Amino acid sequence: MNLADGVQLVSLIVLAVMMIGSALGVVLLSNIVYSAFLLGLVFTSMAGIYILLNAGFVAAAQVLIYVGAVNVLILFGIMLVNKREDFLPVKNAWIGKAATAAVCLGLFVLLGAMVLSTPWALSAAIPTGDDAMVVIGKHFFSDFLLPFELASVLLLMAMIGAIVLARRDFLPDELAEQNGRGSTALTLPERPRELVSSGVSSSKEN
Template identity: 70%
Template sequence: MNLAEGVQIVSLGVLAVMMLGSALGVVLLKNIVYSAFLLGGVFISIAGLYLLLNADFVAFAQVLIYVGAVNVLILFAIMLVNKREDFKVVPRMWIRQVATALVCFGIFALLGTMVVTTPWAISTETAVGDSSIVRIGLHFFSDFLLPFELASILLLMALVGAIVLARREFLPETELEAGETESLTLPERPRDLITTGRGDSTIQ
């Protein structure tokens, strides 16, 4: 083993520990803002793994799209939603937590078994010039065009939902119509009143 292989192995171990630790923090932390920041750590770790695989274009796309766009969009959605009250305690919450842990462990075991049993054909050849970018572009707009467009539509829906939740106007208390339940209404926060200096007139 030479110095380059040793550096790659150490880098792989550091990135793997960072990715797994950040992923566990995303799931286990109760503060959703911290979870969103740790999600950015997961994305950065994956970009580092792409660099170790000589996939520089995919690594930069990972940072630009997921860290610079998706993760920032999630943070804006979390911070702009005016949550008024904390979540209520769900009875027998430990049952759901145990079920979630079992499902996650099963998925992890399935993926680990697939990784160990699959005969990977690892190529040591480095892509010359822009051939890797050209191949990715051809696959994006031929074989994987439908998933690519569905992912863009999903992100657009998330953006529209965040804007709708963030720009809710204050509605006065009104009587509920027939068939409407209180659980379907969203709690609103009144906007501050700004005085204009012209008598008692105010601007909302």
């Protein structure tokens, strides 16, 4: 093993440990904000693994789309939605946790079996590096055009939903009573403005 192979092996181990640890933090932490930040770290670790696989375009798309768009959208949705009431304790919550653990264990066994049974030897006909960008672009605008456009529409819908949830902010009770709108107002408070007529403004100027 030469120096380049050793650096790649160490980088792979570090990225794999970082990705697995962050993924466990996303699932196990009770603070949803910390989970969202760790999800961004998972996406970043995956981009690093793509770089080790000589897939620079996929790594850049991973960072731009998932870290720069999807994860930021999740953080905005979490931070802009005001949660005024604490979550009520769920009866028999251990059933849901046990079912979730069983599903995760089943997926882990299935993916592990797939990884062990798949021949990972690369063929010489598979393009890598800059040639892969040309092939990916051809597939995006020919075979996978409809899923590509549907994914963009889905991201747009998620962004609009986050904006709507952020704008539907209840006014405080004191401000709502002053405005006479009641406690069901769904508009954001605006700064009061004085309306000045043209005649008054012209007299002040004279």
